[in-house]
Amino acid sequence: MKPVNIFWYLYGVVAMALVLTLASLFFTIDYIEYQNDQEDFAYDLLEVLDFAKQPCQSTQLDSPCVQQYLMESGFEVSPDFYTVNAERLELWSTDSKTLQVYSYEHGFQAQLADQPSWWIRDDEEHLTEAFEDNDPLDMLYTAAVITSMLLVGIALFLYWPVRRLKHWLTQLQHATDALAQEDYSVRLSPLNITPLSELAQRFNRMAALIENNLEEKQLLSNAMAHELRTPLSRARLALALLQKQLPDDNTKALVNDLSRYIDELENVTDNSLQLVKLQNTAPQLTAIELHHWLEQKLALRQGQTSHIQWHSELPPITIKSDERLLTLIIDNLLNNAEQYATSQVSVRIHQEHQQTILEIQDDGPGIPEEQQPQALLPFSRLDHSRDRRSGGIGLGLALVNTACQRLNIQLEMNNCKTGLCVVLTFREV
Template structure:
């Protein structure tokens, strides 16, 4: 957003300025073309008038070839005339621009800007040449240059004024859009009480109003879901406690083995339901964007000791080989509960699906931390790698708790990663199994 080359403000401002500049240039070109044509027409009219005035001298036989004629006083400062013994069709030059031709007259302009006319007379190969004087042309060009400079200065001043007047409304438009974007971003980060200001020009205020309506609806939905989520565990745990109490009484009063075994099964089922409730509560807390943790709750954690202790605690029975390659200099600041939920669920998943071994690797590169948990199990197909993070989604379709659990572990792990400020993805491990990588900007 801060890049000048990509901001809406810059593009819009430059587009308007370019449109004004192009329009001005086109106007100047058209005006200059029109003025030039008008000058040519005036030149031809002057030549026609001078020719008529000179015809009286020519008809009286007062002139001969190669003789300079006297132009009328009105034109004598600007034009000169003479008769030459050359056909008028031969009076052009290689570098001359032909301004026009009539039956007995041709009009030319030299490279120096001098215009002249060659008019055929009645005598054989006799031509009247009427030429603009160079000093007059230079004076006119000087006056014209001064006028053009003044005109260009005026146009430039107008462009500066227009550009300045355009700057502020376009800049304000950019500021309003930026404020809306920041509002949307902060709302997405969990500040659900935030609302966009609708005291901005149309049609941006309509966007703000629509966003505020959407935010109100979402906030209401979140509040209802929060109340529901808090009520459900309480309502479920109350009858579970009664069932557990009844099961305990049955085991104490009964001597039959089958009855005691059945009561033990009931206790196991109750424990499963409690685990489910606890995981659901953990996931809801992690996905509650309104829940924030201050810096006071963060701790500086030595990653190598932390990961090793969590792995050893989860692999107490040593059923699988577990090893660690963690840089012992890495420390991160995080809320410990989130880091525990992240690592425990990744390690539990790896231990559940591995064939023989689980590896944990942690490195820091270019200011970014990478922690990966790898196993040598069957791995996860590319098409299913995002599905594993969906709550209750199970790729093996079985409900065998020994391998699959409840389908909430990886959802909790990703939510924990987001709470810490990082991300979690899944790839193929070096042994062909699954590789879950947590990345975090330090």
């Protein structure tokens, strides 16, 4: 379902409520006027009969004198019931007379209880005047004009507050997008409308807390990585001195294992520092001929790996990117593809919808779909059966993911029939 503009939504709700209110109001007014007209008819008729009683010496409707008084007052007298489907309305009584009122076209007709053979109604001239005064078309026209004027007024009054609200919601949308892009310095401008002002304060407080926590985390990670370098260097120096004085092969093998463990610790330290730097470094964009750049990298790998066949489809495409970060991304992805491929790796670039897309596919085991988000987390190792010689330390894809976020590259992983396919979609930075 297509989203509705908030202005038109509010305007439509208010307009519908206004139309229903005015319709109810007009029906109510029309009903009240009808009741008043009925009451006026009954009281006027009874008043004329009382007034004619003295000069005519009678209130009998067959009296020409009484009929003359009624005619002069806008009534007609007849022994006929004028409307077949007339509705019985109400019974009116005085001390001397009881009057039963019925509907009649646009007016009323009545019968005296003591003279059931005679009927009194509004005369034609009175009915014509009443109909002209209460023309339904005139009422509809008047209602339409009043409704239109009110709707225009409501639209004018709603426009500015809704425009302000829409502008603030646009700011909120941009702020959430910025948070998704890991820009935690974003803040919302205050809006003196509750509960939106409270929402803005809580959003700003949340962003500030996230920013502070990340800064503390980055400082801690950076400090730990730097502090590890000194004892690791000393341990490597001590092992090098110890290797020269070892008397037997068993002790040498143990020292070699210790040396390998120190290499892994240094690898963790270097990658951790690199991850922290990625999160705090702005990209430096330059024009890169992606096809030549990839051809050079693949040419080096083809000469180093004999068991892997490298296939490429690299049409001429130039992009703007940070070569250092792009190197980090491609090298890690190619290393993973080469490490887990059975016999071949294919690299392909193409363009869709004015966006450059790079695909790296291997014929290895792939990554289960439910584990793919976990693979992008730091120090995540999905296959616990592998040791660290084959499984790595779990920072490669985390570095790739962070670098892609810095370059606004969309990273996707899909399991194909022949293995894992990593898709990079280059968007404007």
